[in-house]
Amino acid sequence: MRRVSILGATGSIGQNTIDLIARTPDEFDVVALTGGHNIKQLASDACRLNADVAVTAHADRLDDLRDALQGSGIAVAAGSAALIEAASRPADWVMSAIVGAAGLAPGIAALEQGATLALANKESLVCAGALVLETARKSGARLLPVDSEHSAVFQALIGENIDAVERIIITASGGAFRDWPLADLKKATLAEASSHPNWAMGQRITIDSASMFNKALELIETKEYFGISPEQIETIVHPESLIHALVGFRDGALMAHVGPPDMRHAIGFALNWPERQTLPVERLDLARIGQLTFRAPDDARYPALRLARDVMRRGGLSGAVFNGAKERALDAFIDRRIGFLDMADVVQEVLTRFEAQAGLIDAAMTLETVMQTDHLARTMADTVMAQRAG
Ligand code: NDP
Numbered sequence: 001m002r003r004v005s006i007l008g009a010t011g012s013i014g015q016n017t018i019d020l021i022a023r024t025p026d027e028f029d030v031v032a033l034t035g036g037h038n039i040k041q042l043a044s045d046a047c048r049l050n051a052d053v054a055v056t057a058h059a060d061r062l063d064d065l066r067d068a069l070q071g072s073g074i075a076v077a078a079g080s081a082a083l084i085e086a087a088s089r090p091a092d093w094v095m096s097a098i099v100g101a102a103g104l105a106p107g108i109a110a111l112e113q114g115a116t117l118a119l120a121n122k123e124s125l126v127c128a129g130a131l132v133l134e135t136a137r138k139s140g141a142r143l144l145p146v147d148s149e150h151s152a153v154f155q156a157l158i159g160e161n162i163d164a165v166e167r168i169i170i171t172a173s174g175g176a177f178r179d180w181p182l183a184d185l186k187k188a189t190l191a192e193a194s195s196h197p198n199w200a201m202g203q204r205i206t207i208d209s210a211s212m213f214n215k216a217l218e219l220i221e222t223k224e225y226f227g228i229s230p231e232q233i234e235t236i237v238h239p240e241s242l243i244h245a246l247v248g249f250r251d252g253a254l255m256a257h258v259g260p261p262d263m264r265h266a267i268g269f270a271l272n273w274p275e276r277q278t279l280p281v282e283r284l285d286l287a288r289i290g291q292l293t294f295r296a297p298d299d300a301r302y303p304a305l306r307l308a309r310d311v312m313r314r315g316g317l318s319g320a321v322f323n324g325a326k327e328r329a330l331d332a333f334i335d336r337r338i339g340f341l342d343m344a345d346v347v348q349e350v351l352t353r354f355e356a357q358a359g360l361i362d363a364a365m366t367l368e369t370v371m372q373t374d375h376l377a378r379t380m381a382d383t384v385m386a387q388r389a390g
Contacts, residue, residue, distance in 0.1 A: 004028050005033070014033075020268050033045055053074065054069060054074055055085075085109075098121055101123050104124045105367060111132070126220045127319050129221075143225075146270050152244035153222065156246070157247060165226075168233050169248065170234070198240075207330060211344065212304045242284065311351070316365070320377065321376075322347060325347045342388070
């Protein structure tokens, strides 16, 4: 039996992970499940999978969770320290699927105890790539990518030498607004940004796909995970979302990973690695699909891509600044306080202000400095938004 924990079990990735694990329950001993506000889902999955402990991130929801699991024998806990305790419980495999920078500390705790960490939480590598990789190296833990693009690159690299890689091409669906006239983007509503043409995902990542902030995070994640230079990383709009990434080698060969837009492939690959097991995903009928199309991304439509390139070149703690400001701008867009295009302007302005304060971005990277930077970036984003509004 493999001991597994799922951080962010109630979310889109968490539920897909549970879907796979619940198909062969005898193979898994579920240690910890964590969630946020969705207490009903958390309690029901903890019972179904007979978890040792269920944890909500919100201290004020502890009583609700306790009530929901009364008499089950499942331990309950709440709050950020409890999340880290849950992630530190000995497990062989941990899914990191909390959304946002909040996923960083629990993921690091799981790596410290030596678990294989299946990393969906891309923000961990964006904010603290060097720290995450160093933690894994020290404990001997394995870090496996779950983002579909990075899983695709990982798979294309099996048996290959990274030194023979000339470029990595990350595909992008183009999101909800890829075919909108540029002039209309300013008026894009929350409902319009929250609907993805191909993938069913959580609301935040769906909006980030429309703005391409998601792709921006993925470019940075690619640099951190695979250790290649920003100039070797490209992105291309591929509306069908069937090719997830391509790896170009120095002999001119391009290896593409092709599959249906179903996160259970990348999750299942990480769950079964280094084996491949049968997965309940669609088998593509290429004759029916007929054609795959590509177009160059338009920087005017997707300013987030340019910002990502600046961050990759800048390094240091700029990824934490970028992500913290982006998360805050996204909160404001979801609360209808700023417009769709304002998000990139806010992030740009926060990056500029950080750069003007000597030493901030170049401070040594520790969990503490990353979380401080994240906090400062959010505060600065609030200030920028208040100034723009006034
Ligand atoms: P969801 O919003 O669907 O789920 C997020 C999970 O995190 C939920 O369990 C939620 O709890 C929990 N959560 C929310 N806020 C906090 C917090 N402050 N502290 C602790 N837990 C919290 O997100 P997704 O599943 O879509 O995405 C999860 C991660 O995976 C993200 O980093 C995303 O970028 C990445 N990813 C997602 C993909 C997808 O297809 N969805 C694809 C590739 C990567 P609750 O809902 O109970 O409040």
